[in-house]
Amino acid sequence: MDVDQTTVAQEAVKQAPRGGLRRRRRLTAWLFMVPLLVINVLVILGPSVATIYYSLTDWAGIGPAEFVGLQNYRDLLADGDFWMAMWHNVIWTVLFLTVPIFMGLLGAFLLSQIKRFQMFFRIVYFVPYIVASVVNAALWQNILDPTRGIGSALASIGIPFLDGVAFFGSERLALPSVAFVNIWAWWGFVLLLFLTALQSVDHELYEAARMDGAGRWQQFLNVTLPGIRPTFVFVVLLSIINSLLVFDYVYIITRGGPAGASEVVGTLMWKEAFERFEAGYAAAMGLGLSFVSGLIVLIFVFLRRRGWEV
């Protein structure tokens, strides 16, 4: 059998009937794709399509799903909890579009200007990104503890204004505090993306700008920023999408609390599906969230097609 195939292949090469050989290779090519396609259809594509159907049903997750048309979407539009969670995602997005991008840009720029210890700083800034979210959450829960954390430590040296502040327990502070922890773990990654981009900016452009008498700030505005624009746009897109879909840190630290003060759509949907057994409603929420994030990606693609060079 093996010998037979080999002879056929050799014949094919010798007599060069290119068509037959090519057909064989095409068949082999699709054969090699089978594992990827099967696992993708089973886990991602199939359930994604099923989400569309289940979003139109009243379904507890077990038993038959009752078709209810667009009722889930009407409920969604009237659901105050959903809009509150969406608003929290918007706040989260604003925080992620400002703080880590500023810190990443600053750090990357400074790192690109130095030689000694550059590698050391790069490694240090990146470490929180590779540490598990449960660990990062736990260490900040300790540090920001109202009675034994940084607040009481500062109070003991005469700076009392953070003493007793329950960062994760107060309705006013829970959302920004959780976002802070996530930003702490995330910004080093942004820095690295920017640093890679900065290092590929042509040095002669800086020389030319200096010749023209441009100061450091002008060099930054006129050489650095245009040079890293594709990366900058990518980071902006990534920040928006990640902010819309955020789940881990919110679920781990506050579970959306207190009293929904840090609830985001990701955690709300999870609760609807697995705690309140409103699987149909959760499917509608998941589809809505995916629709919004897909729309944002499409806007970026559209702008790029229109020649915005974003």
Add this chain to the structure above:
Amino acid sequence: MSIFSEDRQRREPSKIPYYVILVILALFTLGPLVILVFNSLKSKAEIARNPLGLPLSPVFENFSAAWTQGDFSTTMVNSIILTGGTIVGVCIIAGTSAYAMARLDLPGTDAVLLYLFVASAVPFQLFLVPLFFLWGTLHLTNTRFGLILIYWAIFSPLATLLLRSYLVGLPRDFEDAARIDGANELQVLLRVVLPLSWPGLLTVALVSGLATWNEFFFAITFIQDDNLKPVTTSFLAFQSNFSQNWGLTSAAAIYIILPIVVLFLILQRRFISGLTAGGLKG
């Protein structure tokens, strides 16, 4: 000329302010992790007196207590099985499909590439609900294999894209020679391409291995059985049980991050290039 060079020298600013800011950022980044290490070395009594500072009388009993009370002998094995199974599967799935696209002139490669881009960026929320109940029907919830299947699916699109671009950059001469000598495609893949593509596979293994070890969302959703939980979700339960015993929870946290940090320090260039190449996730 001399005026110009003098001018340049004068305007060359000192780098000291740069280092000051960089050190502040480094303290902000490393400080909390250093406190974690400090706290793992403190007894309960010392934590109460000194919750954030240096351990004045270091003890190591937290580590043995955390290992047994956190049931790490079970959860470490679970995490190793999940991570190992994911790495092997993703390398095989992404390896064969990347090979098909880069080398076997797969018809419709452009469409497949587009699908892979979309699949690697699809929000989990889009397929989570039906997937959960499908897995229930197939008796795959609360099994490690069920979770590994999900990891294969969500990590393989990006891994395929990475490996494909790696393979496209490799010369084809050796493969063509092997084909002329009568090797079939599987033999070409295993004997010729595989030995050449290990750097690409290593990157894929590191990226998907790191993602699996740290993964939380699917692990918390699909595994409730304590005997099957990985270290991450098990740690969350452990931490809420012992929320006041910082020494114990800090020691447990160190068990989780030590393998990753050590591996990262050894292979950091490859880690960083792999992770920045695969920036778009989730």
